[in-house]
Amino acid sequence: MRRPRRVAHWALGIGVVLVVLLSRRGPAWLRLVGAPEPLSMPVAGLRARDVVSTWHAPRSGGRRHQGVDLFAPSGTEVRAAASGTVWKVGHDALGGQVVSVLGRGPTLYYYAHLDDWAEGLAVGQRVERGALLGHVGNTGNARTTPPHLHFGVYRWGWAWATAVDPAPLLKARRTAPGR
C-alpha cells in the first residue's frame, strides 16, 4: 500500500529537480545544462565550406587528431563559437597558448595555438558566442606548421568528457551575423 505512494513522491521530487535544472534561469552553472549550443565559426572570415575534417588523422606519439584545424593568417581574430564560462587561459605543451570555454551540454570548447589572448580575458569570465578570445598563431606543436586555430569540442557524459568532431558542427552552424 505504501510503496506506490513512496514511488510517486520520489517521481515528483525528481521531476521538480529536473525542471529546476533544465530551466535556463538561475546561477551560471545551471546554464551548463541543456542541449549544446549551435556553433558559429570561431575564425573570422572562414566559411563553412572552408572547413576540412581531419578527425582522427594520425599525429605524433600515436595520437589521433581530436579537433579541427582552421587555417588563417596569423593575427586573424578567434571568436567564441559558443557561449560559456572561461575555464582556462594559459599554456599547454601541445596547444601552446590556449583558451578553454565551458558551455552548455556541458561542453568544453578548446582553442589552441593562439598568437595571443584577448585583452583582459580571465578564468571565470562569462563570454557570449562571438566574443573575441584571441588571435590565430602557431604556438605549441604548431610551431612548424602554417598558423591555424586548433578547435576541439569535448562533451561531458556522466563521468568523463569525450572528444567529438567539430567539423560537422561548424558546417551545420547557424549563420552568425557579420561572420
Ligand SMILES: [Zn+2]
Ligand atoms: Zn589540430
